[in-house]
Amino acid sequence: MSRLFALSVAFFASVVIALPAQAEVRVLTSIKPLQLIAAAVQEGSGSAPEVLLPPGASPHHYALRPSDVRRVGDADLVYWIGPDMEGFLPQVLKNRSKPTVKVEELPGLHLRRFAADSASHAEDPDEHDHDHRPGSLDSHLWLSTVNARVIAARMAADLSQADPTNAARYQSNAKLFDERMDALDGRIKARVAGVAGKPYFVFHEGFDYFEDAYGLKHTGVFSVAAEVQPGAQHVAAMRARLQEAGKSCVFSEPPARPRLAETLTAGLPVRLAELDGLGGFNEASPRGYEQLMEKLGNDFAGCLEQL
Template sequence: MNTRTRAAIIGGIITSLVIAVFAISLNSNIFRQSNTQQNSIQNNVGITSKLKVVASFFPLYEFARNVGGGKAEVYSFLPIGNEPHSWEPSIQEIEQLKGTQLFIYNGAGMESYISKFMSSGEFSNMTFVKVTKGITLLKADAAEDDKEILAQGGMDPHVWNDPILAEQEVTNIKNAMKNVDPTNAQYYEDNANAYITKLNTLDNDIKTGLSHCKKDTFVSFHNAFNYFSNRYGVHDVWITGIAPEADVPPQDIQRVIQIAKDKDVKVIFSEDLVDPRLANTLADEVGAQVLVLSPLEGINQTEQQEEKTYLDKWYQNLHNLRMALECQ
């Protein structure tokens, strides 16, 4: 082997070693660089980038998207087509939270993973925003079918189905955005006021739409409409409990059948993200038809493509409720 060849080989070995050491150093610093980047994002809100916001599921995503407008990048943590009560995020989905400044969640046991996130220490640069803060929650009538809700005190989490209480949730989101991004505070204030006006219109339309009805009782799939029923003076009989995936004892099914017959119910409601077979069976038993009453906990792929909103889905709910209650 001549001197030139030996030198070339030695040079190649040295180059390879340098590259390997650099790669190891780079990998060991990825997490530290991620934290540095997150700190940088946090410090430059309103100056160089949009506010980065994650909402735990569909209605909160809708509220945050409308308040944040063009100043915020908002996405739903819950994947399309999933039902949030029993959903747990994957490692990949948790990784996507890096760089997020606001995590908006409902509370009252709706997000089973949230306490682990908050206590992990991995999200010290993220602000967690509980949108039910300041809202008087109702006791869940069937907390025993959802361990997480029971662990959180057995309160009903379905606040967003009352448009007036949804206004408070919007206000809590607005305040959080203003705190993190004070430069655009007036922008968030104006957007929140505009969206609250739409919620007020929805509230008035529901009151008008349900003001002259022959019936006052409807059968929903799961117990998601207590706040709604209290607001508008109707009665909800549910098939499952506070979570739609709960097993239903035979005696509870029989109870619903008997009430439906006594109240001459002609519509049994299913949901958009659950198997409709149980609703179909009950409808056959009482001679009723099946319609969808969405608890607005998520949307499917088709609805996403159609860009269906919280307001769109509630107006569809109102249409179906008017049919069920035989409103004029």
């Protein structure tokens, strides 16, 4: 991957956003995973990235506060995924006079789209992930280390232009991040190797990038609109899928486990566990991205290896 990294840095250096030179650059990211990547790039520079969403908040349904709007306007650089992820941001970003990077448009990303007729969903037509329309971009792109490298390279190029004094540090940090991704991939693959093929269900189709990279595949998605209580027929159909799967895991996401989880799994040989793809409660440390990804691998394996 080192050659891909070098090409990414060279490309981004040629198109980097022009910012006035300054000793400190205020970086604001929409979500924690982007903040974790930025923290790795900014390590040792004297500056630390900020994040917009508080721990436990969903980027799909967040409501901006007046203080959030001010932070967006004041930041020197803003990084966000795109409108399929943070639907609350486009209108606010229109008023920014400083540079903004829409990560989903970076060249070199490996992108996925949600299948129009995914076999992972139940045959009940009401059972699908209401946050993700069939055919739309799967914007959980940070759960691929290939994409994380591309993001880090872009951040290093932007920061080098904005803060030339620390340019060598940013480039070195991004190179080290790139190298650490190889080791990270190896550790996660080894951790989940023994559980590939074991059945599990999710409440949110947000882990496809991770699953694809490490040989995992969810059996089904149990997702319903937050404002709609599923009917008895719908719940029965979902329970039938669990009964057919036998021993399996059902993964929800923090901070709250859906009440439906208990109803679905009562009396069945099913284990309940959590997956946190946003790393919402992680510290924004230079190794935070690796910690987020390794925790996902450990949480997958921790439940599935007990089946």
